[in-house]
Amino acid sequence: MTNKVSAPGQTPTPITWTIAARQTPPAVTGSHVGVLALQGDFLEHAIVLRQLGVSAPEVRKAEALEALDGLIIPGGESTTMAILMDTWGLRDAICRRVRQGMAVWGSCAGMILIASSLREDRPKPLGLMNIRVARNAFGRQVDSFEADLQVAALGERPFHAVFIRAPLILEVGEGVEVLARLEDGTPVAARQGKLLATAFHPELTDDFRFHRYFVDIAKGAR
Numbered sequence: 408m409t410n411k412v413s414a415p416g417q418t419p420t421p422i423t424w425t426i427a428a429r430q431t432p433p434a435v436t437g438s439h440v441g442v443l444a445l446q447g448d449f450l451e452h453a454i455v456l457r458q459l460g461v462s463a464p465e466v467r468k469a470e471a472l473e474a475l476d477g478l479i480i481p482g483g484e485s486t487t488m489a490i491l492m493d494t495w496g497l498r499d500a501i502c503r504r505v506r507q508g509m510a511v512w513g514s515c516a517g518m519i520l521i522a523s524s525l526r527e528d529r530p531k532p533l534g535l536m537n538i539r540v541a542r543n544a545f546g547r548q549v550d551s552f553e554a555d556l557q558v559a560a561l562g563e564r565p566f567h568a569v570f571i572r573a574p575l576i577l578e579v580g581e582g583v584e585v586l587a588r589l590e591d592g593t594p595v596a597a598r599q600g601k602l603l604a605t606a607f608h609p610e611l612t613d614d615f616r617f618h619r620y621f622v623d624i625a626k627g628a629r
């Protein structure tokens with residue numbers, strides 16, 4: 408079922424993250440998953456990870472990538488994030504760490520950034536995952552929507568997905584498994600080895616299954 412976000416033009420009410428943000432992170436459970444913290448909703452991802460017992464360092468410098476098994480590139484504005492990544496030398500560093508086995512999850516703007524090609528001229532993506540992506544594919548901010556998705560990899564219970572000026576996957580190449588589609592068949596989540604892409608924002612709901620799934624990928628457990 409698909410329905411509109413209740414307050415047009417505004418992001419949906421996130422989980423009670425203002426309270427959660429002030430909690431002391433629990434002990435690290437042995438998986439090192441960080442969040443790229445240049446722009447966008449990195450804090451919401453970090454809070455979910457910390458609730459799962461992952462320390463979730465905020466990554467702003469290339470050196471911080473060395474210790475990571477996984478990196479989340481969050482939603483936000485992909486052009487801005489690409490400029491900041493280039494300014495801080497993170498583009499090459501992320502690509503190098505992926506070649507060494509680091510997992511990456513690109514969510515929304517993050518999915519745009521990890522794609523191999525885009526419908527649009529900007530930004531220049533990292534070219535990590537064998538997908539072609541279209542930005543702002545469902546219209547403007549007011550056309551944001553929510554949908555319940557069947558995601559077999561996460562179990563039977565549908566995943567309530569929040570799409571905010573979201574991209575979509577136009578084409579998937581070799582090695583890419585589509586994890587979820589809209590009712591019309593449009594792919595909106597995919598995986599290629601240790602790379603995960605979602606067009607929507609799991610960090611804005613209280614369903615942590617995608618975060619758990621990614622932590623397992625980073626650990627090499629899936």
Ligand code: GLN
Pocket residue numbers: 481482483484485486514515516517519542543571572573574
């Ligand atoms: N429309 C944004 C972009 O092109 C992505 C939106 C989002 O991350 N919620 O970068």
